[in-house]
Amino acid sequence: xxxDYYKSMKQKHESIIKTIAHIxxxxxxxxxxxxxxxxxxxxxxxxxxxxxxxxxxxxWHRILRSxxxxxxxxxxxxxxxxxxxxxxxxxxxxxxxxxxxxFQWQPSMADMIFLLEG
DNA sequence: CATCTGACCTAAT
DNA sequence: GATTAGGCCAGAT
Numbered sequence: 001x002x003x004d005y006y007k008s009m010k011q012k013h014e015s016i017i018k019t020i021a022h023i024x025x026x027x028x029x030x031x032x033x034x035x036x037x038x039x040x041x042x043x044x045x046x047x048x049x050x051x052x053x054x055x056x057x058x059x060w061h062r063i064l065r066s067x068x069x070x071x072x073x074x075x076x077x078x079x080x081x082x083x084x085x086x087x088x089x090x091x092x093x094x095x096x097x098x099x100x101x102x103f104q105w106q107p108s109m110a111d112m113i114f115l116l117e118g
Numbered sequence: 119c120a121t122c123t124g125a126c127c128t129a130a131t
Numbered sequence: 132g133a134t135t136a137g138g139c140c141a142g143a144t
Binding site: 045 | 138139140141142
Binding site: 030031032035042043044045046047050051052060063064065066070072078082 | 126
């Protein structure tokens with residue numbers, strides 16, 4: 001895997017976007033998990049930045065903090081929206097948190113291979 | 119060039 | 132659980 005410092009910013013963004021797009025419906029992932037899968041260990045912050053800036057349509061609502069908390073301020077407009085989108089696909093949100101043990105995405109070998117290509 | 123900011127994370131307390 | 136400290140680093144100031 002070609003990772004981190006061998007990648008240009010553009011490549012990093014592409015890896016992150018590709019990874020996020022691969023999160024299945026009804027599952028969630030943390031910023032750090034996405035960074036790891038994208039070959040960018042320790043770059044959780046970059047995932048947030050890309051998500052915030054990109055125009056690409058992505059399942060942004062499936063990204064949570066490592067604690068399972070929604071990524072936005074409690075009861076903010078965005079948090080409410082995220083909660084609604086998650087519940088619509090079967091993810092249980094207690095107040096402002098999801099039980100990762102129940103809904104975190106566990107990438108299959110096929111997922112890993114797909115993410116490694118390109 | 120220096121500092122600050124931030125859809126974050128882990129480890130330690 | 133909560134808090135603190137340190138890590139991360141591109142882009143804005």
